[in-house]
Amino acid sequence: MDSKKVNTVKVHKIENLKLEAGGMRPDLPTFRADEVSKHDTNGSFWVTYKHGVYDITKFLPSHPGGEQILNAGGLSVEPFWNVYGNHKTEEVFELLETFRIGNLHDDDVVDHSDEELWAKEPARDARLLVRTRRPFNAETPPQHQIAHFDTPNELFFVRQHMPVPELEASSHKLRISIEQGGRSTSRDFSLEDLDKFPQSQLSAALMCAGNRRSEMNKEVKPAKGVGWSGGAVSNALWSGVYLRDVLLHCGVDVDDVEGKHVIFQGSDVDATGANFSTSIPLAQALAADARVLLATRMNGRALPPDHGRPLRAVVPGAPAVRSVKWLEAVTVSERESPSHWHQKDYRSFNASVDWASADFAGAPPVYGMPVTSAVCEPQNGARAPVRGGRVLVRGYAYSGGGAKVVRVDVSPDGGRTWLAARPTHAAGDSPGRHYAWTLWACEVPVQPGQDEMEVWVKATDSNMNTQPERFAHIWNIRGILGNAYHKVTFKLQH
Amino acid sequence: MDSKKVNTVKVHKIENLKLEAGGMRPDLPTFRADEVSKHDTNGSFWVTYKHGVYDITKFLPSHPGGEQILNAGGLSVEPFWNVYGNHKTEEVFELLETFRIGNLHDDDVVDHSDEELWAKEPARDARLLVRTRRPFNAETPPQHQIAHFDTPNELFFVRQHMPVPELEASSHKLRISIEQGGRSTSRDFSLEDLDKFPQSQLSAALMCAGNRRSEMNKEVKPAKGVGWSGGAVSNALWSGVYLRDVLLHCGVDVDDVEGKHVIFQGSDVDATGANFSTSIPLAQALAADARVLLATRMNGRALPPDHGRPLRAVVPGAPAVRSVKWLEAVTVSERESPSHWHQKDYRSFNASVDWASADFAGAPPVYGMPVTSAVCEPQNGARAPVRGGRVLVRGYAYSGGGAKVVRVDVSPDGGRTWLAARPTHAAGDSPGRHYAWTLWACEVPVQPGQDEMEVWVKATDSNMNTQPERFAHIWNIRGILGNAYHKVTFKLQH
Numbered sequence: 006m007d008s009k010k011v012n013t014v015k016v017h018k019i020e021n022l023k024l025e026a027g028g029m030r031p032d033l034p035t036f037r038a039d040e041v042s043k044h045d046t047n048g049s050f051w052v053t054y055k056h057g058v059y060d061i062t063k064f065l066p067s068h069p070g071g072e073q074i075l076n077a078g079g080l081s082v083e084p085f086w087n088v089y090g091n092h093k094t095e096e097v098f099e100l101l102e103t104f105r106i107g108n109l110h111d112d113d114v115v116d117h118s119d120e121e122l123w124a125k126e127p128a129r130d131a132r133l134l135v136r137t138r139r140p141f142n143a144e145t146p147p148q149h150q151i152a153h154f155d156t157p158n159e160l161f162f163v164r165q166h167m168p169v170p171e172l173e174a175s176s177h178k179l180r181i182s183i184e185q186g187g188r189s190t191s192r193d194f195s196l197e198d199l200d201k202f203p204q205s206q207l208s209a210a211l212m213c214a215g216n217r218r219s220e221m222n223k224e225v226k227p228a229k230g231v232g233w234s235g236g237a238v239s240n241a242l243w244s245g246v247y248l249r250d251v252l253l254h255c256g257v258d259v260d261d262v263e264g265k266h267v268i269f270q271g272s273d274v275d276a277t278g279a280n281f282s283t284s285i286p287l288a289q290a291l292a293a294d295a296r297v298l299l300a301t302r303m304n305g306r307a308l309p310p311d312h313g314r315p316l317r318a319v320v321p322g323a324p325a326v327r328s329v330k331w332l333e334a335v336t337v338s339e340r341e342s343p344s345h346w347h348q349k350d351y352r353s354f355n356a357s358v359d360w361a362s363a364d365f366a367g368a369p370p371v372y373g374m375p376v377t378s379a380v381c382e383p384q385n386g387a388r389a390p391v392r393g394g395r396v397l398v399r400g401y402a403y404s405g406g407g408a409k410v411v412r413v414d415v416s417p418d419g420g421r422t423w424l425a426a427r428p429t430h431a432a433g434d435s436p437g438r439h440y441a442w443t444l445w446a447c448e449v450p451v452q453p454g455q456d457e458m459e460v461w462v463k464a465t466d467s468n469m470n471t472q473p474e475r476f477a478h479i480w481n482i483r484g485i486l487g488n489a490y491h492k493v494t495f496k497l498q499h
Numbered sequence: 500m501d502s503k504k505v506n507t508v509k510v511h512k513i514e515n516l517k518l519e520a521g522g523m524r525p526d527l528p529t530f531r532a533d534e535v536s537k538h539d540t541n542g543s544f545w546v547t548y549k550h551g552v553y554d555i556t557k558f559l560p561s562h563p564g565g566e567q568i569l570n571a572g573g574l575s576v577e578p579f580w581n582v583y584g585n586h587k588t589e590e591v592f593e594l595l596e597t598f599r600i601g602n603l604h605d606d607d608v609v610d611h612s613d614e615e616l617w618a619k620e621p622a623r624d625a626r627l628l629v630r631t632r633r634p635f636n637a638e639t640p641p642q643h644q645i646a647h648f649d650t651p652n653e654l655f656f657v658r659q660h661m662p663v664p665e666l667e668a669s670s671h672k673l674r675i676s677i678e679q680g681g682r683s684t685s686r687d688f689s690l691e692d693l694d695k696f697p698q699s700q701l702s703a704a705l706m707c708a709g710n711r712r713s714e715m716n717k718e719v720k721p722a723k724g725v726g727w728s729g730g731a732v733s734n735a736l737w738s739g740v741y742l743r744d745v746l747l748h749c750g751v752d753v754d755d756v757e758g759k760h761v762i763f764q765g766s767d768v769d770a771t772g773a774n775f776s777t778s779i780p781l782a783q784a785l786a787a788d789a790r791v792l793l794a795t796r797m798n799g800r801a802l803p804p805d806h807g808r809p810l811r812a813v814v815p816g817a818p819a820v821r822s823v824k825w826l827e828a829v830t831v832s833e834r835e836s837p838s839h840w841h842q843k844d845y846r847s848f849n850a851s852v853d854w855a856s857a858d859f860a861g862a863p864p865v866y867g868m869p870v871t872s873a874v875c876e877p878q879n880g881a882r883a884p885v886r887g888g889r890v891l892v893r894g895y896a897y898s899g900g901g902a903k904v905v906r907v908d909v910s911p912d913g914g915r916t917w918l919a920a921r922p923t924h925a926a927g928d929s930p931g932r933h934y935a936w937t938l939w940a941c942e943v944p945v946q947p948g949q950d951e952m953e954v955w956v957k958a959t960d961s962n963m964n965t966q967p968e969r970f971a972h973i974w975n976i977r978g979i980l981g982n983a984y985h986k987v988t989f990k991l992q993h
Binding site: 263405437471479 | 756757780782783786787788816847849850851863865866867868869870898899900901902905906908910914916917918919927929930931932957959960961962963964965966967968969971972973980
């Protein structure tokens with residue numbers, strides 16, 4: 006073993022990671038890269054990670070990222086994991102090592118440094134609560150959620166799938182394509198061209214479909230995805246032009262929407278060079294009251310790089326993933342986006358569907374968001390001051406699909422009694438086209454001598470939908486749509 | 500006591516009523532009608548019922564019908580109860596007798612026969628499940644709910660507040676009034692006039708806000724209202740013209756909707772001569788995609804008398820009460836309908852609000868309906884055949900506000916496992932403007948030797964809202980919006 010060479014390959018360490026994956030295993034045989042590379046089919050599927058060689062054939066069907074994994078057959082997974090940084094967790098490394106069959110020959114171990122890939126990431130506000138660094142996923146801290154109706158841009162939660170692309174507003178083009186009967190017509194729009202359409206503003210919250218996943222994981226069992234608390238939602242005033250106006254200008258037929266889709270493509274690319282892409286039903290973009298925005302500004306300022314500079318879609322009332330950032334192409338198509346982000350994620354399953362039984366093609370894609378709410382202050386485990394026999398509880402509530410929150414109820418005693426919270430900040434938009442969140446407060450009475458309190462919160466929206474009490478029956482393999490009552494326990498400081 | 504005269508007054512009996520209210524109480528003093536009539540203020544409020552005299556001063560604030568009761572001060576409640584027949588229940592008679600203070604003098608007891616008032620009620624299908632006869636409230640039997648996607652007119656559930664008015668299509672007029680800045684302009688439309696607007700068809704379910712109240716009553720505690728099971732919902736294909744078109748024709752400004760309302764007035768009148776009336780936000784009627792219909796036909800036939808002949812509103816996605824029947828006036832106003840049906844009912848309260856604490860003016864009116872579902876077959880307690888190791892479970896699912904049901908899940912084991920039901924009948928309308936119900940079926944596996952099964956059903960709609968597991972935390976004083984999981988237990992016949 007050439008110890009000098011080994012030293013040039015950094016065995017991957019991430020924060021809090023106890024296990025070092027891909028280290029030498031003297032008890033196992035050594036393979037050359039050309040031998041490994043032969044195992045790239047469903048029948049025999051090997052990958053490497055640093056010094057490790059792994060036979061993951063049996064794992065293929067249950068890969069949460071679906072068939073993306075086939076790109077790594079016979080190769081190192083590291084370049085892929087540099088992009089899909091969510092693999093770099095202790096859990097994944099542990100799982101990987103269970104498939105270990107040998108060591109890669111020293112001469113074939115390559116240093117897949119990811120520094121260049123991530124070299125141009127924008128600066129981020131240190132107050133964001135970082136969940137993963139590569140890609141960058143971070144929550145708005147709860148105290149900042151309730152401090153502003155429109156979350157300041159630098160504190161808006163960030164959900165990336167890949168490195169942030171660097172785009173120039175002056176040269177950026179949006180390609181609008183219309184596929185019809187096997188033919189496709191396209192037209193490019195500069196931002197200046199888009200500016201000629203009527204300008205609109207829209208107050209809308211964006212919420213990751215996986216917001217509050219960590220609660221679901223804890224109450225039921227772990228689901229796949231970023232371990233969000235309740236901070237994967239923020240609100241902003243978005244400015245731009247309506248996608249509907251642009252599509253009608255391009256000749257899309259407003260009466261021919263059934264079964265058609267609008268595919269959004271971002272400029273962010275994965276390890277195979279594929280652009281991020283997802284879609285929504287054309288009806289959702291072309292409804293007479295549709296508010297899907299091609300946005301260039303956020304809270305009165307140009308979009309920050311983390312939020313899609315210079316152009317993004319804002320699909321209000323939908324999971325944030327549909328609001329594609331760094332938007333470079335919009336395609337009206339007879340099919341949904343074929344991307345794995347669209348086909349293999351953000352779909353609706355019941356609690357009994359597991360990775361083996363999940364029929365992604367047959368499952369309804371998530372195009373709306375259910376009513377939800379959360380306590381932002383006091384936080385779990387915090388000390389909360391009691392004043393005048395009451396403790397002040399504050400938080401947010403939101404419902405997708407254009408519904409407006411009409412009631413927020415807080416229980417200090419496990420649901421035996423409910424107190425009506427008062428809205429402190431809300432948008433004036435009518436139910437049916439109301440896309441902002443609602444901030445609320447509730448002065449909850451404290452019993453004399455009470456030193457701890459668990460509060461529950463639930464919201465009711467303008468369609469009179471309300472939240473489920475527990476996560477048990479809404480758990481799903483992707484851990485999305487976790488809108489059970491939010492339950493928080495804190496100490497009381499008399 | 501003049502026994503002959505007493506004999507002319509029938510002491511009221513209703514089906515299953517054990518108690519006879521208003522009978523003589525020899526232990527109590529006798530009052531003359533002129534003495535009783537002095538007690539007609541909040542400070543001292545007496546009423547009579549047949550021979551009974553009652554001091555109900557303390558009951559006034561908690562009267563579920565609100566201030567309507569003030570009309571009966573110092574008088575017999577019987578003429579009012581002839582119209583509001585929902586009072587004629589054992590529970591109400593028992594409550595009344597707790598306020599008994601004396602007997603009305605024989606000479607003052609009047610026979611308030613209600614026969615004339617109800618003489619012109621239409622003939623009804625004997626298969627309807629009658630909940631109250633006067634007014635007539637009856638459910639579609641569950642086996643007929645699932646037998647047809649569009650419920651046959653004669654089996655469509657019936658919800659009346661008063662006797663059915665008899666109206667002539669040829670002479671019927673709809674008065675459209677627009678109130679603005681203290682002035683009101685009106686215009687009358689014959690049905691022929693309305694026919695000149697573009698004709699539309701709409702597949703929509705109507706559901707009483709109190710559907711499934713009996714389950715809520717049973718699981719938590721009794722709420723006020725008709726004791727509906729799951730049969731207060733049916734689906735029809737409605738034909739007519741869009742209210743939006745008519746209002747725009749009348750000059751209503753589509754950009755000036757905030758804070759305005761559309762008041763619907765029916766030709767049905769109560770004991771005081773007041774017409775039935777309720778309202779919806781103008782935005783809900785004028786949204787670009789609004790589907791509020793002025794309907795004259797139901798499943799291809801003229802509206803039956805029980806369903807509003809010759810003209811009704813159909814406000815899809817809203818509680819059925821907003822779809823006013825025998826429609827004679829539509830008023831665009833800066834205020835909601837002032838009627839007690841609108842002000843004192845169909846509002847949203849949390850489970851801790853009681854009649855004493857209910858602030859109706861401050862409570863959100865119900866203009867949408869939450870996602871719900873029910874098992875129609877097998878029924879509770881029925882014997883269900885097992886074929887091929889499975890039992891066939893069928894039912895309906897529905898969501899208001901234009902949302903479409905995208906998933907129905909059935910659990911045969913108290914939520915431990917969930918099976919996806921398959922839709923058997925559904926409309927093709929896009930989410931956001933989908934107003935029909937969905938019929939579904941599920942073949943549920945039976946364990947060998949299992950002789951009983953409890954199934955749970957829950958639905959998920961296109962905004963990904965789902966049902967609460969229990970009624971505990973959604974109970975409310977009016978017993979509306981009861982959309983907890985439907986749970987049915989039946990015997991298995993191998």
